[in-house]
Amino acid sequence: xxxxxxxxxxxxxxxxxxxxxxxxxxxxxxxxxxxxxxxxxxxxxxxxxxxxxxxxxxxxxxxxxxxxxxxxxxxxxxxxxxxxxxxxxxxxxxxxxxxxxxxxxxxxxxxxxxxxxxxxxxxxxxxxxxxxxxxxxxxxxxxxxxxxxxxxxxxxxxxxxxxxxxxxxxxxxxxxxxxxxxxxxxxxxxxxxxxxxxxxxxxxxxxxxxxxxxxxxxxxxxxxxxxxxxxxxxxxxxxxxxxxxxxxxxxxxxxxxxxxxxxxxxxxxxxxxxxxxxxxxxxxxxxxxxxxxxxxxxxxxxxxxxxxxxxxxxxxxxxxxxxxxxxxxxxxxxxxxxxxxxxxxx
Amino acid sequence: xxxxxxxxxxxxxxxxxxxxxxxxxxxxxxxxxxxxxxxxxxxxxxxxxxxxxxxxxxxxxxxxxxxxxxxxxxxxxxxxxxxxxxxxxxxxxxxxxxxxxxxxxxxxxxxxxxxxxxxxxxxxxxxxxxxxxxxxxxxxxxxxxxxxxxxxxxxxxxxxxxxxxxxxxxxxxxxxxxxxxxxxxxxxxxxxxxxxxxxxxxxxxxxxxxxxxxxxxxxxxxxxxxxxxxxxxxxxxxxxxxxxxxxxxxxxxxxxxxxxxxxxxxxxxxxxxxxxxxxxxxxxxxxxx
Numbered sequence: 001x002x003x004x005x006x007x008x009x010x011x012x013x014x015x016x017x018x019x020x021x022x023x024x025x026x027x028x029x030x031x032x033x034x035x036x037x038x039x040x041x042x043x044x045x046x047x048x049x050x051x052x053x054x055x056x057x058x059x060x061x062x063x064x065x066x067x068x069x070x071x072x073x074x075x076x077x078x079x080x081x082x083x084x085x086x087x088x089x090x091x092x093x094x095x096x097x098x099x100x101x102x103x104x105x106x107x108x109x110x111x112x113x114x115x116x117x118x119x120x121x122x123x124x125x126x127x128x129x130x131x132x133x134x135x136x137x138x139x140x141x142x143x144x145x146x147x148x149x150x151x152x153x154x155x156x157x158x159x160x161x162x163x164x165x166x167x168x169x170x171x172x173x174x175x176x177x178x179x180x181x182x183x184x185x186x187x188x189x190x191x192x193x194x195x196x197x198x199x200x201x202x203x204x205x206x207x208x209x210x211x212x213x214x215x216x217x218x219x220x221x222x223x224x225x226x227x228x229x230x231x232x233x234x235x236x237x238x239x240x241x242x243x244x245x246x247x248x249x250x251x252x253x254x255x256x257x258x259x260x261x262x263x264x265x266x267x268x269x270x271x272x273x274x275x276x277x278x279x280x281x282x283x284x285x286x287x288x289x290x291x292x293x294x295x296x297x298x299x300x301x302x303x304x305x306x307x308x309x310x311x312x313x314x315x316x317x318x319x320x321x322x323x324x325x326x327x328x329x330x331x332x333x334x335x336x337x338x339x340x341x342x343x344x345x346x
Numbered sequence: 347x348x349x350x351x352x353x354x355x356x357x358x359x360x361x362x363x364x365x366x367x368x369x370x371x372x373x374x375x376x377x378x379x380x381x382x383x384x385x386x387x388x389x390x391x392x393x394x395x396x397x398x399x400x401x402x403x404x405x406x407x408x409x410x411x412x413x414x415x416x417x418x419x420x421x422x423x424x425x426x427x428x429x430x431x432x433x434x435x436x437x438x439x440x441x442x443x444x445x446x447x448x449x450x451x452x453x454x455x456x457x458x459x460x461x462x463x464x465x466x467x468x469x470x471x472x473x474x475x476x477x478x479x480x481x482x483x484x485x486x487x488x489x490x491x492x493x494x495x496x497x498x499x500x501x502x503x504x505x506x507x508x509x510x511x512x513x514x515x516x517x518x519x520x521x522x523x524x525x526x527x528x529x530x531x532x533x534x535x536x537x538x539x540x541x542x543x544x545x546x547x548x549x550x551x552x553x554x555x556x557x558x559x560x561x562x563x564x565x566x567x568x569x570x571x572x573x574x575x576x577x578x579x580x581x582x583x584x585x586x587x588x589x590x591x592x593x594x595x596x597x598x599x600x601x602x603x604x605x606x607x608x609x610x611x612x613x614x615x616x617x618x619x620x621x622x623x624x625x626x627x628x629x630x631x632x633x634x635x
Contacts, residue, residue, distance in 0.1 A: 117618055123380065
């Protein structure tokens with residue numbers, strides 16, 4: 001019987017066994033959880049930044065790389081998330097973790113009507129449309145001179161009662177949960193039936209619809225999920241930065257970071273954004289003056305990679321060594337008797 | 347509120363948006379590509395003119411003689427050297443490449459010219475105006491811009507409808523594979539289309555630079571205005587884009603008259619309303635693009 005097997009690498013590709021995968025996961029989680037005991041606050045701050053970038057890149061990859069929705073307006077949800085956290089924590093007096101969840105909810109609630117309009121646009125015009133949505137939200141915040149203090153922005157004060165150590169530990173803990181949570185979410189989603197539908201839509205929306213996939217509903221689901229996730233990460237960013245202004249929070253630079261990380265690392269894989277985020281972060285640490293030059297350099301690398309190596313660094317590694325850590329591909333094959341029965345993902 | 351004056355000013359402002367939109371509409375029509383660096387290239391043209399003015403002392407309008415061919419060449423180069431390499435691999439690669447170029451241009455301009463806003467010295471043209479029907483006086487510069495936008499549309503239509511090359515453009519737009527079988531080099535057509543688009547926005551960039559100040563990070567707003575002109579007017583119709591640009595200008599002008607903070611917002615809201623009520627645009631041709 002011919003069937004698409006769940007989450008398999010192409011024939012002959014190496015994967016980690018269950019034990020290896022669990023051990024690798026345990027090692028990463030163990031290192032991150034124990035870090036506050038052996039790493040200094042400087043290392044923790046660096047990891048908060050790294051994990052936020054990683055989560056943003058994974059979410060953008062889910063949207064564009066796996067679903068084909070090329071949004072250049074994800075900064076909309078970062079801004080909404082940041083402002084929602086400040087409103088929830090300062091104006092409503094809610095606890096910070098609940099504030100983060102509400103930030104995601106606020107982003108998803110605003111993304112719903114936005115999607116209703118944006119999904120009428122195709123391809124490139126959808127992309128510009130997402131940017132328009134972000135601009136509208138920025139202008140609305142700008143015009144809220146009393147409540148949100150317009151262009152001056154606001155400062156998170158709810159955490160000022162905490163000691164610096166407590167605040168940093170809380171931020172770090174939330175960053176670890178969100179960073180790992182997003183990877184787990186994307187991995188599980190892509191291994192589900194919905195994941196199969198997503199790649200089908202990306203590769204040909206018409207064909208996917210003809211096979212009975214409810215393309216609009218699934219696209220809407222992913223768009224809202226990514227808005228929710230990006231909203232939560234936006235709240236985390238401003239829990240860390242404390243000070244928010246509409247121009248910085250709704251800046252397209254956030255989306256530029258996501259796109260460059262994903263393209264350089266490898267679009268359409270979970271490993272790619274991880275590699276891209278590490279490279280991006282290393283580059284940022286080494287270029288002491290991370291400004292215009294770095295963005296020009298990243299832009300140039302991304303453009304060259306798009307032309308000559310559209311699969312990114314992970315794509316090159318994957319093909320060269322025929323190896324995957326997070327296999328989410330599907331393969332059509334006979335149902336029994338081949339070597340892949342042995343591997344971890346049956 | 348002086349309604350007549352506000353609307354006239356809005357229409358004149360909209361003439362600039364119309365010219366941006368025609369450039370975007372043209373390349374989308376020929377090759378279904380949205381150039382996310384469109385706005386940044388408009389700003390780039392204004393800076394190019396600024397440099398020429400400082401080096402040669404030419405008046406801004408005369409720098410067009412150099413800036414138009416340079417931008418045309420840049421467009422051909424961009425298409426043939428970069429974007430043609432990712433043809434046929436879906437809409438994502440060209441989008442991401444032009445997005446990367448957009449970020450590079452913005453930061454390159456910021457490094458070279460700092461964040462200070464600039465203006466092209468237009469001399470007496472800056473303030474010259476003529477009275478129209480006793481209602482309002484209108485600037486000569488925006489009128490000139492409007493005339494150029496109208497001439498550009500008529501020129502493009504004549505070119506598309508009457509010349510062999512224009513026929514090749516339309517054939518490639520309809521079906522590039524079949525057009526290739528008839529001996530048309532679609533890559534060359536795409537190059538020329540991008541060149542023409544950048545030549546148009548070179549004019550728009552310089553005229554705008556004479557009318558108002560500009561800075562390195564103004565590109566994205568220009569892209570969005572071009573997009574909104576297309577969305578309001580309807581895909582696939584140059585006159586629709588023209589009308590869309592004018593309506594966008596009027597919306598912004600009325601928004602600003604009510605509350606200065608609503609200038610851009612009013613335009614965005616009009617574009618979204620059109621998208622909600624009539625997703626094909628107000629003046630769309632029935633042809634599906």
